Amino acid sequence: MIIKNGLIVDPIDGEYTGNIEIKNEKIIKIEKTNSKNYEHIIMPGFVDVHTHALKKIDTMKASNYEFKKWAEMNFQYGVTSFLPTTVSASTDQIKKVLEKMGESVLSIEGIHLEGPFINPDKKGAQNGNYIRNPSLEELKEITPEKVKIMTMAPERKNFFKSLEYLNEKNIKVSIGHSTANYELLKKSFDKGAKRITHYPNALSTLHHRELGGTGTALYLDFNIELISDGVHCTPEFVDLTYKIKGPEKIILITDSMEAAGLEDGKYDLGGLDVFVESGVARLKSGNIAGSTLLFDQGVRNFQKYTKCSLKELAKVSSYNALKDLDIENKGRIKENYIANIVILDKNINIQQTIFKGKIVYQNK
Numbered sequence: 615m616i617i618k619n620g621l622i623v624d625p626i627d628g629e630y631t632g633n634i635e636i637k638n639e640k641i642i643k644i645e646k647t648n649s650k651n652y653e654h655i656i657m658p659g660f661v662d663v664h665t666h667a668l669k670k671i672d673t674m675k676a677s678n679y680e681f682k683k684w685a686e687m688n689f690q691y692g693v694t695s696f697l698p699t700t701v702s703a704s705t706d707q708i709k710k711v712l713e714k715m716g717e718s719v720l721s722i723e724g725i726h727l728e729g730p731f732i733n734p735d736k737k738g739a740q741n742g743n744y745i746r747n748p749s750l751e752e753l754k755e756i757t758p759e760k761v762k763i764m765t766m767a768p769e770r771k772n773f774f775k776s777l778e779y780l781n782e783k784n785i786k787v788s789i790g791h792s793t794a795n796y797e798l799l800k801k802s803f804d805k806g807a808k809r810i811t812h813y814p815n816a817l818s819t820l821h822h823r824e825l826g827g828t829g830t831a832l833y834l835d836f837n838i839e840l841i842s843d844g845v846h847c848t849p850e851f852v853d854l855t856y857k858i859k860g861p862e863k864i865i866l867i868t869d870s871m872e873a874a875g876l877e878d879g880k881y882d883l884g885g886l887d888v889f890v891e892s893g894v895a896r897l898k899s900g901n902i903a904g905s906t907l908l909f910d911q912g913v914r915n916f917q918k919y920t921k922c923s924l925k926e927l928a929k930v931s932s933y934n935a936l937k938d939l940d941i942e943n944k945g946r947i948k949e950n951y952i953a954n955i956v957i958l959d960k961n962i963n964i965q966q967t968i969f970k971g972k973i974v975y976q977n978k
Contacts, residue, residue, distance in 0.1 A: 615971065617957070619649060620656040623924040624947045625933035636953040639970040644949055654965055655924065658932040658945045659694025659954035660909050663763060663865060664726055664812065664839055666699050666883065667872035667904075673698040673725075674707065674884060678716045685720035687875075689967040689975040691910045694954035695723045695936065695944060697762060699869075701884035702729030702737075702744040708756045715760070721954075721969060723939065724762035728811065731776070732791035733767040736816045739903035740791065741884045747771040750779055761785055762939055765811040767792035768802040781806045786938060788839070789827070791816045796825040796833075803834050809938060812869050813838040813855070815846050815902070832858050837938050839867045840930075842916040843907040845894050849919040856919075861926035865935045866912050871895055871904030914962045927962075 615636040622632050622644065631652050635643040666673055671684045681698065688696060700711055708727065715725060729740050731748040747770050757764070757780070764780060765788045766773060780787050789802060790811025795818065810817070810831045817827030831838055838859060842852055846869070856864065868874065873881045873890045881888045881895070888895050888903040895903045913931045916922065922930075936945035944952045957966040967975035 615968075617656060617955075619647070619651075619653045620957070621652040621654070621924075622947050623655060623657045623928050625658065625925060625928040626946060627948070628925045629923070634947065634955075636968070636971045639952060641947065641949055641951050641953050644947070655958040655960065655962070656947060657924070657928050657956050657958060658947060659956050659967065659969065660692040660913065661932045661935040661945065662688070662693050662696040662868055662909050663723075663935045663939070664699050664728070664867035665696055665870045666701065667874065668870055669875040670872045672872045672882070673700050674703065674711060676711075677714055678719070681715050681719045681722060685722055686974070688721060688909075689969060690964065690977075691908045692913070692956035692958075692964045692967055693721065693909050694956070694967065694969050695721050695941075697724055697726040698722060699726040699728050702732065702740040702742075703884065704744060705752055705755055712756070712758060712760065717760070723941065724760045726763040726765070727756065727761055728765040729791065731764075731766045731770050731773070733769060733793050735793055736767070736791045736818075738791060738816045739883055739886060739888070739897055739901055741886055744884075748773065748776040750775060753779055757783060757785060763788055763809075765790040766807075768794045768798050768807065773802075774805060777802070777805055777807055784940065789836075792827055793818045794827060796830045799827060799830040800834060803836065808835070809837040809839070809865075811839055812841055812846065812867065814851075815841070835863070837863050837865055837934065839865050839869075840916075841869050841905055841907065842866055842912045842919065843868075843905050844915060846902060846905065849915075852916065852919045856916075856922065861922060861929045862934065864930045865938060866909070866916060866930045868907040868909050868912060869905050870907055874906045874908060876906075910962070910964050917962060
């Protein structure tokens with residue numbers, strides 16, 4: 615396969631026009647040209663490391679077939695790698711999810727366990743009946759190799775023992791649903807918890823005498839997940855975060871629940887009723903309950919809110935997430951990299967998605 619006359623956007627090498635040759639799942643040759651006119655934009659396939667559901671297929675209830683169907687649906691939004699994400703649940707429920715997902719499903723890079731080891735005071739739309747302290751015994755049961763990220767609150771009992779264990783297994787500990795202050799967050803960062811879940815939602819707020827979770831995430835060198843839907847954060851807050859953190863430390867996510875891609879109505883999230891109105895998902899209490907954001911819209915929103923370059927957009931939509939997961943053969947338009955590619959028009963609309971060198975979505 616040869617992709618001709620595109621504006622190639624690589625998160626490291628930048629933007630240039632050229633042609634790409636693909637063979638045996640990989641990019642084997644890139645020919646740079648000096649063309650001033652190009653037909654489309656070529657970027658690394660998008661990566662969503664925090665998504666609970668899509669179009670009624672939910673991590674907590676999906677069969678192996680449904681996980682595969684979810685992966686296939688993701689292609690129309692440019693997503694070529696993702697982590698289905700759990701909510702707080704019992705040990706048995708989590709183990710069933712891990713079992714049903716299976717060992718190898720298309721674009722699934724692993725799983726993200728969000729909870730149950732979080733702070734009930736910052737539970738958001740998590741089910742408080744399942745929130746608890748971690749133990750090494752339970753962690754050993756629910757952290758097979760496919761678990762890549764675990765969201766936890768550092769104020770929970772046994773957190774630092776758990777962190778040491780998870781570091782050894784190369785599972786990324788992400789701080790979220792937490793009231794932790796600067797001192798505790800710095801200790802967590804220094805000991806290896808270097809990412810923040812859906813910043814700044816469900817964190818302690820910034821104050822001039824205590825940075826809290828919101829301020830500390832900006833001050834220290836955390837990688838931060840960001841939901842660019844205009845609901846979880848205002849456009850101005852997204853832009854502020856971009857200006858302070860820079861594009862190297864931001865990982866775009868959807869945090870999508872089962873209404874993503876569907877109409878308004880009543881839905882479910884971890885056994886809790888969720889009401890979607892005008893595309894915004896909330897519990898009866900008014901708490902935001904995940905999002906209905908589709909990844910390509912989040913990418914367009916981020917560029918609109920920040921006016922970032924396409925090179926920076928490739929970082930926040932793909933490269934940063936994969937680098938955080940220590941995945942080194944994806945996320946770039948570069949020779950010998952896996953050909954996971956999204957082809958876009960000049961308005962960042964999906965024209966075509968290529969997964970492992972094959973066209974898996976074509977916008978008709």
